[in-house]
Amino acid sequence: MKFGPAPLDSAEDAILAHAVRCGGRIFKKGQILGAAEIAVMAQFGVASVTVARLEEGDVAENDAAMRLAEGLRGQGVIAAPADTGRVNLLAAHDGLAIIGAAPVDALNRITEDVTVATLPNLAPVSAGQVIATVKIIPFAVPESSLSAAVDAAIAAHLDVYPYLPLAACLIQTVNDGLKPSVIEKTSRVTADRLTRLGGRVGGETRCAHDSVALAGAIETALVASPDLLLIIGASAIVDRRDVIPQAIEAAGGRIDRLGMPVDPGNLILLGEVRGTPVLGLPGCARSPARNGLDWVLERLAAGIPADAGDVARMGVGGLLIGRQEEKDYL
Known part of the structure; x- marks a missing residue:
């Protein structure tokens, strides 16, 4: 992935790295710049912006986050939609979150581009409660790193065991x-x-x-x-x-x-x-x-x-x- 400042007139189709305010309008971090956005920025005198551009073999942050979340998702767990490189994993029902510290630690050591944060093992949870969150740090992850992280995610799968009617x-x-x-x-x-x-x-x-x-x-x-x-x-x-x-x-x-x-x-x-x-x-x-x-x-x-x-x-x-x-x- 390429990252750095670029002249505004060459930033079309790039990913905006930092929010830019133009009058009452805000162009958010992570937004893909089109001709219309560049025209507005030019009207307000913006000359350059910091952008990211994906290269061959890169996986965009939302796609990467979802692949990791699907690898982690075990019994009784659902994945929310990806947004800004983040996917939350939710309990599908009341129960206990089953989370192995060692496999999650191993996943987090693969690359700094990928992070997974969870509740403690055996935490009691309610239906719809977030038990873990996946966050991609940059705007894209190399496929080679992501593949290794997904394999680790599968090994670290998170479950929610339902309560039995005792x-x-x-x-x-x-x-x-x-x-x-x-x-x-x-x-x-x-x-x-x-x-x-x-x-x-x-x-x-x-x-x-x-x-x-x-x-x-x-x-x-x-x-x-x-x-x-x-x-x-x-x-x-x-x-x-x-x-x-x-x-x-x-x-x-x-x-x-x-x-x-x-x-x-x-x-x-x-x-x-x-x-x-x-x-x-x-x-x-x-x-x-x-x-x-x-x-x-x-x-x-x-x-x-x-x-x-x-x-x-x-x-x-x-x-x-x-x-x-x-x-x-x-």
């Missing part, structure tokens, strides 16, 4: 110190949380906060074959020998992990009872504010496992709220 059973343990208003709020918040993910609370049970009563409630809940068991205790789970873990094991289940490196949400439990995933909820699950439970629920709703190893890798970025400064130590 039916969960909620079990709340109660004691004399737990206010009825807190119990009712927990029911509402949990139902809303699942609804946002395309699921529902298929049933709710309340029982005393002891392992025998809770084991019985788990047995009863399993009769309905829920996709997921959610258990929130009258008090938080602080040890594998606490009420909720003991009840899960008494009902024939196992504990995969207690605790996660996400705050708020540290005191979560992941387990399984007779093939049904079970989550022991942290106290912050009573609030609609985003917390570690959402990270786990979103994965499960999108059909992505969340095992102990997955949870252990959530620490970077897992500080969801800024803690108050320890000013005494500054």
Whole structure:
């Protein structure tokens, strides 16, 4: 591609590199100059303009951006029309954006002419939300560079996994110190949380906060074959020998992990009872504010496992709220 200043009278059919204002009219960057545009500029005394001219083997910015976008576009992703060398990739439905950092990094290293910016991996998205944007930096890209970038884009394909209509059973343990208003709020918040993910609370049970009563409630809940068991205790789970873990094991289940490196949400439990995933909820699950439970629920709703190893890798970025400064130590 040729680029640089040119006399106005030799700029026909070239691409205008920078906007030019002539009276009340603006000729925009990227506009192809025709005889009419040149005539107007001449009337206002413009003598030269900075332009770009494509050469053989060059691919225009919009065509290049669209080819890259089509390479990146995976399951549940649609491409918007190209404009000024940019194509936005949008979620076709609600779900989780699946984005591999290493393949996207590899694509961005091929040439500085091509850039791809994305949301973080596993970001929850809504239908129509931009999950990535492709931007071509110059007005054209050599075919050789573009072909390599398109191959990398195909390898880095971006997906949006849809949420599955999970039916969960909620079990709340109660004691004399737990206010009825807190119990009712927990029911509402949990139902809303699942609804946002395309699921529902298929049933709710309340029982005393002891392992025998809770084991019985788990047995009863399993009769309905829920996709997921959610258990929130009258008090938080602080040890594998606490009420909720003991009840899960008494009902024939196992504990995969207690605790996660996400705050708020540290005191979560992941387990399984007779093939049904079970989550022991942290106290912050009573609030609609985003917390570690959402990270786990979103994965499960999108059909992505969340095992102990997955949870252990959530620490970077897992500080969801800024803690108050320890000013005494500054």
